[in-house]
Amino acid sequence: MTSRININRPAPQSYSPQPYASAPPPQMGINGGARSSGSFDASSESPLETVRVWASWAEDQIDILSQPLRPYLPAIGRFLIVVTFLEDALRIVSQWGDQLWYLQKHRSFPWGISHFFLFINVVTMLAASGAIIARRYSEIAVGALMGVVIIQGFGYGLIFDLNFFLRNLSVVGGLIMVFSDAITSSKRNFAGLPSLTENDRRKYFQLVGRVLLIFLFIGFMIQGQWSFARVIVSIFGLVACGMIAVGFKAKWSAAFLVILLSVFNVVINNWWSVHSHHPQRDFLKYDFFQTLSIVGGLLLLVNMGPGGLSVDEKKKIY
Numbered sequence: 001m002t003s004r005i006n007i008n009r010p011a012p013q014s015y016s017p018q019p020y021a022s023a024p025p026p027q028m029g030i031n032g033g034a035r036s037s038g039s040f041d042a043s044s045e046s047p048l049e050t051v052r053v054w055a056s057w058a059e060d061q062i063d064i065l066s067q068p069l070r071p072y073l074p075a076i077g078r079f080l081i082v083v084t085f086l087e088d089a090l091r092i093v094s095q096w097g098d099q100l101w102y103l104q105k106h107r108s109f110p111w112g113i114s115h116f117f118l119f120i121n122v123v124t125m126l127a128a129s130g131a132i133i134a135r136r137y138s139e140i141a142v143g144a145l146m147g148v149v150i151i152q153g154f155g156y157g158l159i160f161d162l163n164f165f166l167r168n169l170s171v172v173g174g175l176i177m178v179f180s181d182a183i184t185s186s187k188r189n190f191a192g193l194p195s196l197t198e199n200d201r202r203k204y205f206q207l208v209g210r211v212l213l214i215f216l217f218i219g220f221m222i223q224g225q226w227s228f229a230r231v232i233v234s235i236f237g238l239v240a241c242g243m244i245a246v247g248f249k250a251k252w253s254a255a256f257l258v259i260l261l262s263v264f265n266v267v268i269n270n271w272w273s274v275h276s277h278h279p280q281r282d283f284l285k286y287d288f289f290q291t292l293s294i295v296g297g298l299l300l301l302v303n304m305g306p307g308g309l310s311v312d313e314k315k316k317i318y
Helices: 047-066 070-094 096-106 113-134 138-155 162-182 198-213 215-222 228-246 250-268 280-304 311-317
Strands: none
Touching: 070 096, 070 113, 070 138, 070 162, 070 280, 096 113, 113 138, 138 162, 162 198, 162 215, 162 280, 198 215, 198 228, 198 280, 215 228, 215 250, 215 280, 228 250, 250 280
């Protein structure tokens, strides 16, 4: 977050998958029964039924291929969500003097207040990130990191920057997914107020979290120069985002976006290939770690599912 502005002082002149993981999709009849013989004849089925069969097959393959990693997905997801805060804390410490100079000169922070602002940010990000990774006091930690996002937006004057706003909405979505994963069975009822069960609270948080997660991709679509490859990626990504928002084949869509964003992150935000003194390096590094955080939120979505307020869950009922 702190790398969205140039805070440098002016320089002086002088697991192996099972063998059946790649098997073709089941050959289904019109009524959903498996065919005992013959080839897959898509012409004998409606296009919608064909899409449904292939989508179900793809979802089954994702479950098979991700089975070895499934026990570790929650831990990986939580770590990736907070990695941008850990990197930001390290940046502030390593650029302490430049950070103070920028806040005092360009943001008119009084001496002492700027020190306190940076110190509180570093301590909060390190403590809250550690708590989320360790799954201790996750609710408090999520609230603290949300507070960091807000005060940094105002402190560095980036709250009205559209790219910053959309990216941090996605980061907040990842934090809400952590919160929904951490909800316990304890209930706090207040006289005269309707109470929500644990499942009720969780499904509402999952809805908000998964919707906010897709804003990063929206930011990707509205910035940069357009090309044929960018149009194709944007179309497929936008379809996947819509499926996540309504909760239709949400696990499949989230897994697709994890792969897409991971490839995009390595190819586009390759900050390690830029010279250490180049001003663009910090911007690329910021975008790289924020994208990792959104990938972490999507991994939690793959692990937990879209929740009760989704098309996938409603199909199980009806």
